[in-house]
Amino acid sequence: MQQQDFGFGTQIRKSPYFDATVRWGAQGFSVYNHMYIPRDFGDPEQNFWNLVNDAILCDVAVERQVEITGPDAARFTQMLTPRDLSNMSVGQCKYVLITNAEGGILNDPILLKLGENHFWLSLADSDILLWAQGVAVHAGMDVSISEPDVSPLQLQGPKSGEIMQALFGPEIMDLRYYWFREMELGGIPLIVSRTGWSSELGYEIYLRDSAHGDALWEHIMAVGAPLG
Incomplete structure (x- = not known):
């Protein structure tokens, strides 16, 4: 992880995961739906192979x-x-x-x-x-x-299923494509759907209480790290 210095305007909303993405190496942002979205985590080719071979976690709270x-x-x-x-x-x-x-x-x-x-x-x-x-x-x-207090993440890539099983148990693999479940993770209220922007296996995790954004991001990263 690395620390970066950015200048941001107060008229654009930050996501509940903003500080976590900076800690984990976000190097550039753009604006989408009047919110900041991280666009650059370093080498784009390596990021592509991470998606294709392993898994990536994306802050998509801009999907308001x-x-x-x-x-x-x-x-x-x-x-x-x-x-x-x-x-x-x-x-x-x-x-x-x-x-x-x-x-x-x-x-x-x-x-x-x-x-x-x-x-x-x-x-x-x-x-x-x-x-x-x-x-x-x-x-x-x-x-x-x-507009409800809801902030999505996307976990995408071939190893996303293994990470989701480690987070939620083996029953998560029964979730069908384009269906969702209301769930909790350590007391954090979520909706989990079998959807995503990539052509790889993937899930969206809709946080239903923005106060838990940082904790949710760090928990997923900690569970996912041993799995790539």
Whole structure:
């Protein structure tokens, strides 16, 4: 690990893992969804081989969540996307497109269904929270739209399964692709999904209390270090 000096503006949000990423060698950041995201951990070729051969842990708290709840949440969520959600089950994820009135793509988030009328949109880079709140004004539906205290990590690579078993036990290997479970790790509330940005085996770990960001990062790194 190495210490770096950076200058950051207060108008851009830091993730709960920010200090940990700096301790573990982050050398450059960019801005995504009005937050800092680490982009440079040194040699990019070595980082690639770490992903392909072992596993990497990524701070993706910039995938900010839009939470949709209320009696009409399912109808409202369906209105936001052309993808058919009628057969979506609680505990399932789906890749969806959020479109405007002309069919233009505004965002391509992962949708998580936490209850029959409880959804998260795990966003790419655009202000869909404001868009959804604006759409809801004249939708005539009983919905509540907000940003929950949720900060995702991604654990990606062929050894991610071994690390997840060490963290959560062998039953985690039963988690199907694009499904999730509500879990805890040392009392830290999480949602764990079998999703990710890479083409390797991977998981997303959604922290549900930002106060535990540093502890969660360090725990995963400590468990993962012996496994590469």
